[in-house]
Amino acid sequence: MARTIITGGTVVTAADQMSADVLIEDEKIVALAAPGSHEWSADQTIDATGKYVIPGGIDVHTHMELPFGGTFASDTFETGTRAAAWGGTTTIVDFAVQTKGQGLMEGFEAWQEKASGQCAIDYGFHLIVGDVNEQTLKEMETAFAEGVTSFKMFMAYPGVFYSDDGQIFRAMQKAAENGSTIMMHAENGIAIDVLVEQALQRGETDPIHHGIVRKSILEGEATHRAIKLAELAESPLYIVHLSALEALEEVTIARDQGLNVFAETCPQYLLLGLDDLGNQFEGAKYVCSPPLRDWDAGHQEELWRGLRGNDLQVISTDHCPFCMDEFDGLIAQKRLGEGDFSKIPNGMPGVEPRMELIHQAGVVEGKISLSRWVELCSTAPAKMFGLYPDKGTIAVGSDADVVIFDPNASKVISVDNQHMRVDYSAYEDWEVTGIVDTVLSRGRVVVDGDEYRGEAGHGRYLKRGLNQYVM
C-alpha cells in the first residue's frame, strides 16, 4: 500500500477552510487531522505550507477530438487530459456524439474507443443526441446503464446537431422516466441562420459578425422554450454555456419557481467580450457559440451575480480548440472561415487555465469567495453529474484527486507555456496570482511543479449517477 501525507496546507472545500494534514492510502483519502496531532508515517510527504489543498477541478464540458465545422477539435484525449492535469483539473466529462443515422450507443462506443488508454485523468461521458427516433429513445436506457446520465441537445446548428421542439420534448419525456438530465444548447438556430444569410448577403463576412448575428435575445428565447418543455416533461434541465443576461433571467425565474433547472457558464463569457472578435480575422480565435457578449450590455456583470447567488451553479470550459494556423500537423482550422464567418469552426481552448483564471478574476478580484471557487469548479459539477463524493471534495473515502494551489505565486498566461494542442491562448499575456503547484489523480502525483509525471491510460472511465441537486 502506498501512503502519502500532504502536510501544512489549508484544506479548502466548498464548505470549509481549515489547517489540516491529509493522509492518502493508494487511491483514497483516508484521514484528515490537525497538524501535529498525529504520528502518521508515509512513503512520500508533500509540504503544502502556505498553500491551499483543494479537490481537483472537474470540467463537465469538454470536446476532445470533436468532429465539427469541417474539421476536428485539435486536442486528442491524450493531449487534452494532460493539459487539464497541468491546470489542476482531475476529471473531465466529455461529449460523445450520435450523428444522424447512427445509433446512440454507436456514438458512445466510438468515444470509448477514442478515450480508452489515452487519458491522464478520470473521465466520463455525456451523449449528444443527434437523431431522435424510437431506437434512440430506447438506447437512452442502455446509455444510462453504462453511466451516461445526461444527454445534450441542440436548438442551434440546423443541419448538424439541431433537434426540433418535438424531438426535444420526446427526449425529455424519456429522460424524465429515470431522472436523467437534459443538457441544452439554447440558441434559436433557425432564426440565427436567417440573420447569418442576410449578413453574408450584405458582405459582412468578418468574425465580428458571428457575434453580432447570434443575438442574445435568441439565447433568452431558446432558454425559455427549453425550460417550458422540460417543465411539461418533468425532466431535469441543465443549460450549457450560458452567456446572455436574457437567458440567465429565464433560469432565475424557473429556479425561483422551484423547477429542476440548472445552468453553467464558462470563463470566456465572464472574462472576454464581443470586442475580442473585432480585430479583423484574428477575431476568429474568439469564435464560439453562443458568442462572446457586448460588455456595454452588462452580460458579464450579471453572470458574476448569478454565480454569487447560485442561479448559475457550475463553471465549465466548453473546451473545443481549433488552430489558427498550421500547427503540430494540423491544418489552419480557423482559416476555413476566411471570407465567410459562418464557416469558422466554433470553439475555444480553455481546459487548462480555468482554475487559475477563475481564482484570479473571482477570488483575487473579490467577486466570489474561496470556497465558492472550489464549489463552482469542482464540488457542484461533481454533484450535478453524479460523481460526488468520490469526486469534488477532500473527505475521508473520497478519491485522492487533490490540487495543491499556491495563492502567492504568479505567472503570465501564454501560448508559450501552455500544454493544450493549439497555437494560441485566448488569454495571452494575462497575469494570474495563484497557480497550480502539485496535482494528484487518485493518489498519484501527475504534476509536480514544472514536471509532468502523469501517463496516458492512468485515467479511468467513470460511470456516473444521477444529478444530486434534483428535488
Ligand code: URP
Ligand atoms: O462554440 C462551441 N461552443 N463549440 C463547441 C460545440 C458546442 O456547441 O458546445
Ligand code: ZN
Ligand atoms: Zn453547445
Ligand code: ZN
Ligand atoms: Zn460544447
